[in-house]
Amino acid sequence: MSLQAIKYTDNQLHILDQLQLPFVEKYIPIRSAQDGWHAIKEMRVRGAPAIAIVAILSLAVELNELLAGGKLSPSSEEVGLFIIEKLHYLVTSRPTAVNLADAAQKFEHKVTEHVKTPGSTGQSLVTAYLQEAELMLVNDLSDNQNIGAWGAKWILERATSQGQTKVNVLTHCNTGSLATAGYGTALGVIRSLHSGNALNRVYCTETRPYNQGARLTAFELVHDKMPATLITDSMAAALLAKPESKVSAIVVGADRVAANGDTANKIGTYALAVLAKHHGVKFLVAAPRTTIDRGTKSGSGIIIEERASSEVTSIKGPLQGRVGDTLQMETIQLAATGIDVWNPAFDVTPAALIDAIITEKGVVEKGPDGSFHFDKLFDESD
Numbered sequence: 001m002s003l004q005a006i007k008y009t010d011n012q013l014h015i016l017d018q019l020q021l022p023f024v025e026k027y028i029p030i031r032s033a034q035d036g037w038h039a040i041k042e043m044r045v046r047g048a049p050a051i052a053i054v055a056i057l058s059l060a061v062e063l064n065e066l067l068a069g070g071k072l073s074p075s076s077e078e079v080g081l082f083i084i085e086k087l088h089y090l091v092t093s094r095p096t097a098v099n100l101a102d103a104a105q106k107f108e109h110k111v112t113e114h115v116k117t118p119g120s121t122g123q124s125l126v127t128a129y130l131q132e133a134e135l136m137l138v139n140d141l142s143d144n145q146n147i148g149a150w151g152a153k154w155i156l157e158r159a160t161s162q163g164q165t166k167v168n169v170l171t172h173c174n175t176g177s178l179a180t181a182g183y184g185t186a187l188g189v190i191r192s193l194h195s196g197n198a199l200n201r202v203y204c205t206e207t208r209p210y211n212q213g214a215r216l217t218a219f220e221l222v223h224d225k226m227p228a229t230l231i232t233d234s235m236a237a238a239l240l241a242k243p244e245s246k247v248s249a250i251v252v253g254a255d256r257v258a259a260n261g262d263t264a265n266k267i268g269t270y271a272l273a274v275l276a277k278h279h280g281v282k283f284l285v286a287a288p289r290t291t292i293d294r295g296t297k298s299g300s301g302i303i304i305e306e307r308a309s310s311e312v313t314s315i316k317g318p319l320q321g322r323v324g325d326t327l328q329m330e331t332i333q334l335a336a337t338g339i340d341v342w343n344p345a346f347d348v349t350p351a352a353l354i355d356a357i358i359t360e361k362g363v364v365e366k367g368p369d370g371s372f373h374f375d376k377l378f379d380e381s382d
């Protein structure tokens with residue numbers, strides 16, 4: 001059974017509470033856009049594609065509830081304004097991942113178009129919203145499987161030309177089933193290598209300060225029985241320098257890829273890209289096209305979320321005692337009281353350090369001008 005971060009059936013939405021992983025696998029209900037906003041803000045669900053899907057579905061649940069309870073306005077204009085206001089609110093939960101803003105913008109456009117349709121009603125608008133929202137889960141899963149296949153092929157072609165049939169790769173943060181509708185982006189590439197019997201070993205970084213690697217990626221790798229080794233972020237250089245470790249590629253996800261290929265991803269990604277360049281290791285970004293923000297010219301235009309200093313100064317772990325099935329967490333302070341803290345959740349890796357960007361439509365490499373060009377990935381319907 002593969003892990004599922006998001007469960008949506010019969011208009012009910014449940015998410016796997018990632019604050020309790022890897023200790024307890026507990027699903028919590030999301031009943032409204034407000035619940036969705038809080039779950040995203042508190043990082044009970046995280047990862048660029050997953051937060052976009054949960055945001056849209058949380059509003060779907062609320063709309064369905066209004067419809068079923070007979071509380072929906074018959075006017076499509078009124079319902080349209082309600083939906084758009086909620087979409088704008090949901091976008092304020094986390095700023096860096098573009099998938100959320102992109103999804104909200106696409107839904108806003110569809111709502112506006114539907115309202116203009118002669119004969120549209122509040123009910124017809126909600127029905128259309130629900131149908132479109134459900135598709136997000138299906139599409140994200142198939143996009144990830146395609147990303148996985150493209151990425152594995154790209155890595156293996158280069159490895160086989162050097163006489164290797166199995167590769168070692170390194171990944172950062174969590175980009176797997178827990179960060180998406182399923183399968184994952186960078187972790188999807190690694191899953192594809194594994195299912196093709198081409199993965200010798202994956203190294204995953206702890207990903208301080210929030211430890212998505214140690215808590216979530218390690219959990220997925222153990223769950224799927226992949227040959228995997230956890231390292232702290234500061235060990236990556238030593239690993240690449242070690243002749244026996246033979247890392248073929250570093251594969252990471254993305255929260256926002258600017259039009260020139262500069263990529264915002266989990267803090268620490270940039271450092272890994274610098275290391276990869278120094279050691280001649282391929283550095284790959286795996287992301288669906290919804291993560292490519294053609295409206296932002298370069299990385300300097302990306303807003304980087306800054307999070308609470310407590311994430312850096314302390315560490316959370318489970319208390320021994322549990323109340324029912326809810327895990328009690330304990331916070332242990334690590335840092336000296338009074339120290340100032342800087343806690344950016346993401347950094348921007350310059351396009352110059354990225355060898356290729358793997359999407360569901362194929363792998364994009366830099367052109368002769370040294371820049372990435374994404375236009376051929378998109379058509380008018382996008």
Ligand code: MRU
Pocket residue numbers: 046047048049097172173174175176179180184185186212252253254255265266267345
């Ligand atoms: O702060 P997070 O855990 O939401 O950050 C997640 C990442 O940076 C991922 O690499 C990115 O969202 C891609 S997930 C497929």
